[in-house]
Amino acid sequence: MDTSQIGKRAWSYAGALQDAGLSCFEYVEQMTLLLFLKMADQLTE
Numbered sequence: 001m002d003t004s005q006i007g008k009r010a011w012s013y014a015g016a017l018q019d020a021g022l023s024c025f026e027y028v029e030q031m032t033l034l035l036f037l038k039m040a041d042q043l044t045e
Contacts, residue, residue: 010031017027 014027017030
């Protein structure tokens with residue numbers, strides 16, 4: 001997966017989180033948490 005695909009995928013979640021009532025700052029916080037969880041998962045494999 002290249003960086004363009006990663007960017008598109010990350011922004012695809014923005015709409016769902018915005019519809020849930022999250023602000024821009026909360027969105028960044030949630031995306032950061034998801035990225036760290038994904039990295040931790042990759043390290044355990």
